[in-house]
Amino acid sequence: MTDATLPSPEPGERLEQDVESAVLAAAATAVDAAAEAVDIVPLDSPRRLLLVHAHPDDETIGTGATMAKYAAENVLVTLVTCTLGEEGEVLVPEIAHLAADRDDGLGQHRVGELAAAMEALRVKDHRYLGGMGRWRDSGMMGTPANERSDCFWRADLDEAVRELVAVIREVRPQVVVTYDENGGYGHPDHIQAHRVTVAAFEASSDPAYAPELGERWQPSKLYWTAVPKSVLQAGIDALKESGGTDFFGVDSADDLPFGVADDVITTEVDARDHLDAKVAAMRAHKSQIEVDGPFFALSDHVGQRAFGREHYILVRGERGPGSETSDRESDLFAGVEHP
Numbered sequence: 242m243t244d245a246t247l248p249s250p251e252p253g254e255r256l257e258q259d260v261e262s263a264v265l266a267a268a269a270t271a272v273d274a275a276a277e278a279v280d281i282v283p284l285d286s287p288r289r290l291l292l293v294h295a296h297p298d299d300e301t302i303g304t305g306a307t308m309a310k311y312a313a314e315n316v317l318v319t320l321v322t323c324t325l326g327e328e329g330e331v332l333v334p335e336i337a338h339l340a341a342d343r344d345d346g347l348g349q350h351r352v353g354e355l356a357a358a359m360e361a362l363r364v365k366d367h368r369y370l371g372g373m374g375r376w377r378d379s380g381m382m383g384t385p386a387n388e389r390s391d392c393f394w395r396a397d398l399d400e401a402v403r404e405l406v407a408v409i410r411e412v413r414p415q416v417v418v419t420y421d422e423n424g425g426y427g428h429p430d431h432i433q434a435h436r437v438t439v440a441a442f443e444a445s446s447d448p449a450y451a452p453e454l455g456e457r458w459q460p461s462k463l464y465w466t467a468v469p470k471s472v473l474q475a476g477i478d479a480l481k482e483s484g485g486t487d488f489f490g491v492d493s494a495d496d497l498p499f500g501v502a503d504d505v506i507t508t509e510v511d512a513r514d515h516l517d518a519k520v521a522a523m524r525a526h527k528s529q530i531e532v533d534g535p536f537f538a539l540s541d542h543v544g545q546r547a548f549g550r551e552h553y554i555l556v557r558g559e560r561g562p563g564s565e566t567s568d569r570e571s572d573l574f575a576g577v578e579h580p
């Protein structure tokens with residue numbers, strides 16, 4: 242873990258927390274400056290991976306270990322985030338005033354958190370769909386945030402798709418990752434990210450579609466992120482055994498709004514070697530993620546280990562070979578030809 246840049250304070254130590262905030266802010270500034278200075282030439286990297294996520298922190302929670310692993314292998318990892326996560330709940334009392342119903346400053350704060358998280362994952366290419374702040378976090382269905390005309394849920398789909406096609410044609414990823422049609426768990430921004438990504442995946446390969454956005458590009462594979470029910474159940478059982486708090490208040494993985502049957506999982510990326518980077522990135526998303534919560538505190542770090550393997554469902558493209566022990570792919574690029 243990069244403790245030098247991301248110190249973890251004892252709870253309640255105000256001074257330490259201020260120091261950590263300052264360090265994170267400095268890291269964010271450094272990353273922003275680097276992003277402007279570094280001119281990425283996508284085709285310099287033979288393997289290119291594009292991930293489309295809804296809010297800052299989704300990339301780390303669902304795919305952070307995968308991103309760190311591929312970045313470490315010199316794959317060009319490009320993250321597109323669709324909103325700034327303005328409507329998120331603020332877990333840190335000191336900055337509770339940033340919440341949407343108070344100062345409404347959470348989006349800008351999360352830009353810094355995301356930049357620090359990318360620093361931790363060593364991912365250099367991160368962008369906001371349509372530019373920073375183009376679309377706002379939609380909040381949950383039925384809330385006032387979801388009625389706003391500037392929210393991503395109400396985005397003009399054609400415009401959003403064009404923005405993503407431009408990125409796909411520039412970066413030319415062989416592999417694209419986003420959520421399933423339910424957005425994983427039903428959040429409107431996740432559902433919208435799914436719709437936009439699927440449409441852009443198709444459109445980018447059509448030479449008749451917006452030729453001014455660049456030469457057509459056909460990515461080889463499209464994946465949904467997924468959490469197998471067995472993994473969720475193991476977490477629930479481990480928490481119960483430890484006598485700790487319950488896991489989202491349920492006894493069975495069947496009662497959770499996310500989680501898929503194990504047999505639909507096509508791909509398991511074992512990135513436990515990069516778990517430290519993922520945990521550091523989770524710490525960077527301090528306003529949203531409580532890394533020192535009960536799940537993480539489990540003895541022998543069951544919780545942390547569970548986060549080192551990430552799962553996917555291949556929905557477009559040829560499935561690559563499995564291994565001796567499993568017919569699941571272990572590599573998102575399995576079977577993909579690249580220069």
Ligand SMILES: [Zn+2]
Nearest residue numbers: 295296299428
């Ligand atoms: Zn999200």
